[in-house]
Amino acid sequence: MRRFTGFLVAFVCVLLLAAAPSGAAVVCYKCHDRANFSAAVVHRPVARGDCTVCHSPHVARNSGLLQQEVSSLCLGCHDIGKEQEGAVVVHKPVRAGNCLACHDPHVSRVRGLIREDRPGQACFRCHEAELAKKYKYPHPPYAKGKCVACHAPHASGQFLLLRAGTAALCRKCHSGGAIKAAHAGFPVKVEGACLSCHNPHGSDSKKLIKAVLHPPYEESCDNCHEGDGAVTTDKCLECHQEDIENDLYASHNHLVDPVNSCVRCHSPHASDRDDLLRGREERVCRPCHLDTFARKDGALHPHPRDKATCKDCHAVHGSNQIALLKKDGVSVCTSCHETQGKFTHPVGDKVHDPRTGQPVTCVSCHYPHGTDFEFNLKLSGAKDLCVQCHRSY
Amino acid sequence: MNWHKGKESRRGRGVSGLGLAASLFLLGLAVAVSPAAATSWQWQFSLKAPILKKDSKPMLMPAGLFVDPARKRYYVADTENNRLLSFTDKGEFLTFFDAGKRLQAPYDMIREAGGVLWVVEKGRNSLTRIDLKSRKLESKSLTWDGVDVIPHRLAEYGDAFYILDKKSGRILVYTKKLAQKNAYGVKGFRGFVDFKVRKDGIWGLERLTGTVFHLGHDGRVMRTIKPARSMSFPYALEIGPAGLVYLVDRHAGTVNVFDQSGAFKYRFLGAGHVRGRLSYPEEIMFDPWGRLCVVDSGNGRVEVFGR
Structure with a gap:
């Protein structure tokens, strides 16, 4: 005992x-x-x-x-390398090594040590401005704050950090039969094109249809679709030729798709924007301009820092300027940087860059998407950049 | 510079055999690891508009180059100045031509033996015929199956014009009388952004992906070359005399060389403004004298490299 x-x-x-x-x-x-x-x-x-x-x-x-620094410390135990393999998009906090933006390092009420008191709060902390808080008809996962049902929080091979392409993602909950039945009599297969009409977060219209409808779509599919063939750029130009003729006949236009260039950026059906863009400009431009966004995202001094959009500098349909700029390499910058327009290193048509013989512009020294040098300079402003032209110094 | 003459050479006679061997080894090592060694391309000269007078203009966003081997001339489409410039085969500026200020954004051109210029005018969306003798200019709007064409690049091969249609991304072939003849494309592709016509077929560079399609003259896809090394923004294509594929990366300002299996061989140049750097390069081509010419649009020049 x-x-x-x-x-x-x-x-x-x-x-x-x-x-x-x-x-x-x-x-x-x-x-x-x-x-x-x-x-x-x-x-x-x-x-x-x-x-x-x-x-x-x-x-x-x-x-x-x-x-150690937060990212090194976390990654020492938590290997998320596999999630990033083949990723097209890496979530900004992950890129910045800022794990604590979403995770609490000690305790949480939620699995995954997510910093939130209610579902989705961790996401809304950053994404509140771009997402409507309330819809008359919210998509259930969105209403429940289940952002991760559709979005991967670290990295994804799909844009918008989606967990899969829209066809596969939507089919997880909506069966193929139900989709077919809901779109009976449509001229083409709708599978995979859900976001062309529906807002996956919610809408004030039934069936989550986006707010702004393309008038021909509102009237009848037959206005654009003839049989099950593709609707080409020329079909769009039947109505919009005059709107963009000057841009089309510029030295550089933005015709980018052999079938229909317009629908690469615009939804031919519905959008939540008056210009019928498929989403925010960043979302629309990024898939083709991955390298530009990567340079900006990776720059120590990115530009622009604020909420400026691509269209603030670029003429997106066509331009006679380099890089589809709206105006020349001085005017486009001074539309925001007014002071520099009045007081600066000599610029303009009468000042020639000794390296090239070209007129000196802001872009002669600055890289407009950002660099690792202060003031978005192309090289160090301490010496390296200046001596390219001012050799005797 | 002649390294066998002058004081340095005479002083060098005192160097021991071992020292000489070591120096040669180090020199060889330095040459072997430098990018220039991998490529052996050397800058020869730039085609630039001379600034002779106060009102002289540098080239602004030149877009197209044509080389006339018979006349030993380079012709450059100076797009934003609405003019064409000619240079000797040594790179000396000869003259400019603006058709009495009637050209509108000339983008690409060819010169026929009889002194007739064909110019892609972006501003007019036309293929413009300019007879230099009679000083006659005719702008022709092109259509294909009744649909407007937006001409981009132009080449002459045999008795036909090959025109890249920016809208459909296809290469359209017209007779010299501009009658519709043939069209080249690939099912499901993203459209061509540049092309070259050769005896063995048509080589087209696909937009964004950098994939090069080699089509037979009958339109069959004979080879698909997927470059093994990714590029930021592949934009222009040339096929070298030895069959290597030269791709210009517009955003990175580089020339990337691949073999026909897509294996990466080497890369040279880079983004910038000094000599040997490119800003928004627009076109690449070998001239008849074996030199590699790159239309350096953002820097307003054509850079010519030789081996």
């Missing part, structure tokens, strides 16, 4: 030791309120009381006494 009691005492001691925080945590909790470190979901090192896995108790180079 004595022997059994001894075993029992030893077993209970082991259990108590296992459940109690380690020595490190016990010391930490003397100052840091233990209540802040308990919740439904607890980060494994916190549960183990192993604070020193991430924090240095004495001194550190990083704020929060972290052993």
